[in-house]
Amino acid sequence: MKSQILPAIKLTFLSLVLLAIVYPLIILGIAQFAPNSGKVQFIERNNKIIGAENVGQKFDQDRYFYSRPSVVNYNAASSGGSNKGPSNPDYLATVQARIDTFLVHNPTVAKADIPSELVTASGSGLDPHISPKGALVQVDRIAKKRNISNEKLINLIKINTEKPFLGLFGTEKINVLKLNLALDNLK
Amino acid sequence: MNTEILGIILMFTLTVLLAIPLGRYIAKVYSGESTFLDPIFNPLEKHFFRISGINIRQEMTWKQHLIALLTINFLWFFWAMFILMNQGWLPWNPDKNPSMSADLAFNTAISFVANTNLQHYSGETGMSYLGQIVCLTFFQFISAGAGMAICVVVFNAMKERTSEKLGNFYNYFLKSCTRILLPLSLIVATIIVFNGTPMNIEGKASFISMQAGDTVQLSRGPAAAMVAIKQLGTNGGGFFGVNSAHPLENPNYLTNIVENVSIILIPIAMVFALGFYLKRKRLSLMIFGVMTLGFLLFLLPSVYLEMKGNTAISSMGISQQLGSMEGKEVRFGSAASAYWGITTTVTSNGSVNAMHDSFTPLTGMFALLGMMVNAFYGGVGVGFLNFYIFIIIAVFISGLMVGRTPEFMGKKIEAREMKIATIIALLHPLLILAGTALSSYVFVVHPNIGWLNNPSFHGFSEMLYEYTSSAANNGSGFEGLGDNTLWWNITCGIIMILSRFLPIIGPVAIAGILANKKYIPESAGTLKTDTSTFGLMVFAVIMILAALSFFPALTLGPISEFFTIQ
Structure with a gap:
């Protein structure tokens, strides 16, 4: 064992230099050519940074498309999910309450049309997306609130829908921040 | 066909297609044949040595x-303890995060x-x-490199010869890091950094x-380098708290494909590497077949159940068009989340792109x-070492x-090897069940x-999951568990260290003892181990052992929960 200690220390040190210094520096170098030099892509409006493209933020007012419920209140410095089990009675009561609230704010929507992502919390608490259906069920409410025709909103949703990857793989989705930005720009 | 299903078919196909050439390459690396990376790494490794x-x-x-493995790991533990307990005042801490407490550092270092x-x-x-x-x-890097190195030792021991010389540990260790893990990490990190994963200082x-006009702090940092190798x-181990569910750690469906393929790529490639290395392709196909059968058995019902949704929510009368969405992200959907959940647990990866605590009961069970x-x-x-133990047991039982x-x-399996194999096979359930x-x-x-985030059966599952994850060296969790306490830090730490090193020592000992025995050439009386019949035998041994050990505990947890929400 003794004779192994010195070689082990030296080899560990050299590996440290290669794997924990050189390797990250190479990636950091490559990152300089990536969007916003690997520092997260932000979205600006009127020269003010109002969000990061990939990171969800809170929208719960009736004049905007809602984003998904978040147990960390969209705190982007402390991600987290609810970690509630599917049979937990408190959790099921929370979901029921979210459904009821949604129905109060969206009286024209039938319960069976509420997609589950609007009443369940995301894994990260920062999910930037909802499904196209999740946006469509909110059209009546926003149209009334903003005095815009339904057709205009449906068209807006269509424009902002992101197809599955290569049109074939995964889900269709809408970035809520971008959709709401476009919504504000409608007027 | 449903685009979510297509997505997971793509991921699995892509993995297997990449794993075959990678397996050939890995075999070349370990047997010292020339590869295209020689001009860079030959001189580098020479200097290192x-x-x-x-x-x-x-x-x-x-x-x-x-001895070499344990010595170097012992040293690594102290390096980890030092950094974790002093990071608060050490440089490059822009967010001013604190040093870890001793018990948390102990747990994290071992982990x-x-x-x-x-x-x-x-x-x-x-x-x-x-x-x-x-x-x-x-x-x-280095813990993975050490695991791969020790796997090659067992490969060497399986050669058709009698010898106690099984190659050089440091050689295999360094080459695993430089020639396999490092180049692949560079590729993966480059792809994800161009898709939005941060890499900044x-x-x-x-x-x-x-909407509200308030200031939101956004964590970022040198994530891409870490995400690739993790x-x-x-x-x-993720850069951000929620691992690859975080929109910066795993920004879109493409990064999800790349990251998920990366989970099982090397584990599968190692099986093919065995075939190329020993020139026993049929054997490696048998192993791959058994593993894939088991994997699909866990995967298919999980995908179905997550896409179907939570029955307790179905009865509230809303639409679960995307499946069970609690703890999941819209950009992945429930199929890709279930696929990740099973790939990450059959391998000992443990990264997540959805919260496992919120999976429907039976997916949690799988x-x-x-x-x-x-x-x-x-x-x-x-992974191969664990499988090796099951092969030994299956050979013994079918021989009888x-x-x-x-x-x-070509090596006779006798009482001593069987004793070791049995002890190792039973150690895993013992640690899990005793801990729970x-x-x-x-x-x-x-x-x-105040440990549990959920009552009743699911609360029991949270504790069972934590120890299972520790004993499998997995690292995922039912994260509702309040686990940063003295009790969990210490008990999980002990279980992790025992279940890392004993299941390495056991198979290496068996392989070493066998390698030293007289080689008996195959004859008509030899039990063929590279046939599908023997494959089914191994599969039966694995499933029977798992069922006998764990069925009672699973009944108390996920199975009971399943019936309560039907």
């Missing part, structure tokens, strides 16, 4: 291999040395950038939120089963059944201890 005073031509016996990456801290608030890189990222950013080395078996692909290197001397690869039983007892005596 010269400075370290290591002669790679000096072959080691199985005992010397184990990363043991290739587990169980995380009782949260990346954004619990680690400095220095700690993330020179401690955690570093360990994600500044601290938190802030923005003014659009996926490839079956480590799983994730548990993946870790309880821990040999359907398994961790890089060590057909009345032939139990032989594997003890914790359940403590919980019953002190019901206000």
Whole structure:
């Protein structure tokens, strides 16, 4: 064992230099050519940074498309999910309450049309997306609130829908921040 | 066809297609044949070995291999402890995160040395950038490299010869890091950094939120480098608290494909590498077949159940068009989340792109089963070692059944090897069940201890999952468990260290003893081990052992929960 200690220390040190210094520096170098030099892509409006493209933020007012419920209140410095089990009675009561609230704010929507992502919390608490259906069920409410025709909103949703990857793989989705930005720009 | 299903078919196909050439390449690396990376790494490795005073031509016996492995791991543990307990004042800590307490550092150090990456801290608030890189990222390379090196020792022992010389540990270790893990990490990190995963050295950013106009702090940092190796080395320790569910750690469907393929790529490639290395392709196909059968058995019902949704929510009368969405992200959907959940648990990866605590009950059970078996692909290197134990047991049992001397690869299996194999096979359930039983007892005596985030059967599952994950060196969790306490830090730490090293020592000892025995050439009386019949035998051994050990505990947890919400 003794004779192994010195070689082990030296080899560990050299590996440290290669794997924990050189390797990250190479990636950091490559990152300089990536969007916003690997520092997260932000979205600006009127020269003010109002969000990061990939990171969800809170929208719960009736004049905007809602984003998904978040147990960390969209705190982007402390991600987290609810970690509630599917049979937990408190959790099921929370979901029921979210459904009821949604129905109060969206009286024209039938319960069976509420997609589950609007009443369940995301894994990260920062999910930037909802499904196209999740946006469509909110059209009546926003149209009334903003005095815009339904057709205009449906068209807006269509424009902002992101197809599955290569049109074939995964889900269709809408970035809520971008959709709401476009919504504000409608007027 | 449904685009979510297509997505997971693509991921699995892509993995297998990449794993075959990679397996061939890995075999070349370990047998010392020339590869296209020689011009870079030959001189580099030569210098490394010269400075370290290591002669790679000096072959080691199985005992010397184990001594080398344990010595270097022992040193690594102290490096990790030092960084974790001092990162608060050490440089490169822009977010001013604190040093870890002793018990948390103990747990985290073992967790990363043991290739587990169980995380009782949260990346954004619990680690400095220095700690993330020179401690955690570093360990994600070297713990994986050590596992792969020890796997090659067992490959060597399976050669058709009688010898106690099984190659040089340091040689295999360094080459695993430089020639396999490093190049692949560079590729993966480059892809994800161009898709939005941050790689920067500044601290938190802030923005003014659009609706409320308040300031939101946004954590970022040198994530891409770490995310690549955490996926490839079956480590799983994420940069951010919620791992690859975080929109910066895993920004879109493409990065999800790349990261998920990375989870099982090397574990599968190692199986093919065995075939190329020993020129026993049929054997490696048999192993791949058994592993894939087990994997699909866990995967298919999980995908179905997650896409179907939570029955308790269905009865509220809303639409679950995307499936069960609690704890999941819209950009992945429930199929890709279930696929990730099973791939990460059958291998010992443990990264997540959805919260396993919120999976529907039986998907949670299949994730548990993946870790309880821990040999359907398994961790890089060590997955094969676990499988090797099951092969030995299957050879012995089928030898008895057909009345032939139990032989594997021309070596007779006798009482001593069987004893070791049995002890190792039973150690895993013992650690899991004893840990869970003890914790359940403590919980019953002190019901206000505040560990559990969920009542009833699911609460039991949370404790069972934590120990299963520790014992499988997996690192995922039912994260509702309040696990950053003295009790969980210490007990999980002990279980992780035992279940990392004993299941390495056992198979290496068996292989070493077998390698030293007389080689008996195959004859008409030899039990063929590379046939589908024998494959089914191994599969039966695995499933029967798992069922006998774990069925009662699973009944108390996920199975009971399943029936309560029907």
